[in-house]
Amino acid sequence: MKSKFIILVLILMTINSFSQNLNWRSMTSEQRHLFNINFGFDYGTTVGIGYGYKFNTKLPIVLNTEFSVPFGEKIVDDLKSKIGGQIEILNINEFSTTLKAYGVFRRYENKFTRLFNIGSEFAIVSGYYKPKWYVAGELSFDKAITTHVKPSDLTRTYFPEAIDGWFIPSGGNFSYGIQTGYSFGTNEINLKGGKVIEEDFKSDSFVPFYLSLGYTKRI
Amino acid sequence: MKSKKKLLIVTLSILVGIQFSCSDIDPNEPGALVPKTAEQDANIPAIDVNGTRLHAETFGDPNNSMVIFLHGGPGADYRNGINVKELANDGYYVVFYDQRGSGLSKRHDKNSYTIQMMIDDLGAVIEYYKTSPTQKVFLIGHSWGAMLSTAYVNQNPSNITGLILAEAGGLNYDDFTTYGESSKKLNLFSETTNNVLYIDQFFTGKENQHEILDYKLNIRSAFSFAPGNEEGIEGPSPFWRNGAMVLAGLADIAEKDKFDFTTNLGQYSTKVLLLYGENNKSYGLSFAQKEANYFPSSDIAKIENTGHEMFYFNWNSVHPKVLAYLNTLN
Structure with a gap:
């Protein structure tokens, strides 16, 4: 039953392919491609790149993909990639609400373990948008649906019975905060930050904050 | 449109494959x-004392003078201090135990832990293994274990024949803070720091979900031996299992109530032996002298070519110094 539920969630994410943050008011109908770079703190100091494609549908939709890695001597032993999209569901005067959904794939490795995670991220962003700038609040839930654990050889010398397999449930974190952006020409600079709290609403992550500074080029 | 369908089918196939190719x-x-x-696990050697079950082992003749090894942490275990069992061949009765909520000992709720409870556990272990009222009892404490040993001696100076402290991470709150700031430096752009932080998006555990939280602490413990670490730790050393809740519980108490294990050390007139690793940049002779000054009488010994984990990485140098001290008081 649990497995079927997980499959269902992933299917819904794939079909809908919702995703990511931008200022709808500053985009023209001719602008279809969004290239993004960002730097910030997302469970570690990270740098990321992204690409989005905008559909000129009745309700504006952008499909996008992102890839980020934390800083460190080993470049891609830890990483996060997302694929999904975002849709503007409400637009009244300057007020706008956007839903986002991503499928998430993560990797982690250190001396003791290698982890692969399949997860999802759902978010709602609502705020005041002008062509040149915006400010909005956001609420999101990042669910680590299932994680594959492969103990390292070192771990096996300490704990020979260590299991190599998929662990469900794995975990999840809520985050909430604010974001703002400034547009000039076909460019946009955005900043977002907020608090992270684990899904039990009691426990904090090691560093319970996120922060991101990004630049987006629209073509 | 066709390519979209294909993509969907491939994605679904992978997801279904994952689900059916492995059990959750x-x-x-x-x-x-x-x-x-x-x-x-009933096969793990253990003793039931002071309302808990402690993973424990002994080596040597129970009628010999007792040497109790206290591991670091809080929350670590005695596995990387097991070399100390060689003292059994030198005529001592060597006792190891994983402290409450640590290693393979029983887990308790976070809010149940107190420093006094850890001190009382040590007293209960001594009483459990003591075979005669006149049996001599020595303590060898490593890191947090050295702090705990001192806390016990501070309350029970007449119970302990001799005390060996290996790099106690502060015998009062101020020294503890100083040592912590010096030994655990975070560089937000380093692999080491990000490996500590990044795991929070893979597993989350509620308070007292010991399996998950202990696992995360195990993974994070690689931080301690990362290249260039301040404590001069050469590499990984064996452990069974970290105790996340006892660490969090005692850290909260230390932060909230502060602590001072030195208030009565003037009553402990026996010479204390303090060991420090040559390569621990956070400790060194100056911190050893600072800690030695809390005792009326002390000796300081440098262990060369090693750092904080001297019992595992350079036992051959530690052994003669420890044995000479014990034999002087035995």
């Missing part, structure tokens, strides 16, 4: 992510 494991299942505790 509950991370809370004992023994899945971390070894079982003595409460969960």
Whole structure:
């Protein structure tokens, strides 16, 4: 039953392919491609790149993909990639609400373990948008649906019975905060930050904050 | 449109494949992510004292003078201090135990831990293994274990024949803070720091979900031996299982109530031996002298070519110094 539920969630994410943050008011109908770079703190100091494609549908939709890695001597032993999209569901005067959904794939490795995670991220962003700038609040839930654990050889010398397999449930974190952006020409600079709290609403992550500074080029 | 359909089918196939090619494991299942505790596995050697079950082992003749090894942490275990059992061949009765909530000992709720409880546990272990009222009792404490040993001596100076402290991370709150700031430096752009932080998006555990939280602490413990670490730790050393809740519980208490294990050390007139590793940049002779000054009488010994984990990485240099001290008082 649990497995079927997980499959269902992933299917819904794939079909809908919702995703990511931008200022709808500053985009023209001719602008279809969004290239993004960002730097910030997302469970570690990270740098990321992204690409989005905008559909000129009745309700504006952008499909996008992102890839980020934390800083460190080993470049891609830890990483996060997302694929999904975002849709503007409400637009009244300057007020706008956007839903986002991503499928998430993560990797982690250190001396003791290698982890692969399949997860999802759902978010709602609502705020005041002008062509040149915006400010909005956001609420999101990042669910680590299932994680594959492969103990390292070192771990096996300490704990020979260590299991190599998929662990469900794995975990999840809520985050909430604010974001703002400034547009000039076909460019946009955005900043977002907020608090992270684990899904039990009691426990904090090691560093319970996120922060991101990004630049987006629209073509 | 066709390519979209294909993509969807491939994605679904992969997801379904993942689901049916492997069974799901509950991370809370004992023994899945971390070894079982003595409460969960009756085959683990243990003693029941002071309302808990402690993983414990002894070596040597029970009628010989007792040497109790106290591991670091809080929350670590005695596995990387097991070399100390060689003292059994030198005529001592060597006792190891994983402290409450640590290693393979029983887990308790976070808010149940107190420093006094840890001190009382040590007293209970001494009483459990003591074979005569006149049996001599020595303590060898490493890191947090050295702090705990001192806390016990501070309350019970007449119970302990001799005390060996290996790099106690501060015998009062101020020194503890100084040592912590010096030894645990975070560089937000380093692999080491990000490996500590990044795991929070893979597993989350509620308070007292010991299996998950202990697992995360195990993974994070690689931080301690990362290249260039301040404590001069050469590399990984064996452990069974870290105790996340006892660490968090005692850290909260230390932060809130502060602590001072030195208030009565003037009553302990026996010479204390303090050991420090040559390569521990955070400790060194100056910190050893600072800690030695809390005692009326002390000796300081440098262990060369090693750092904080001297019992594992350079026992051959530690052994003669420890043995000479013990034999002087035995």
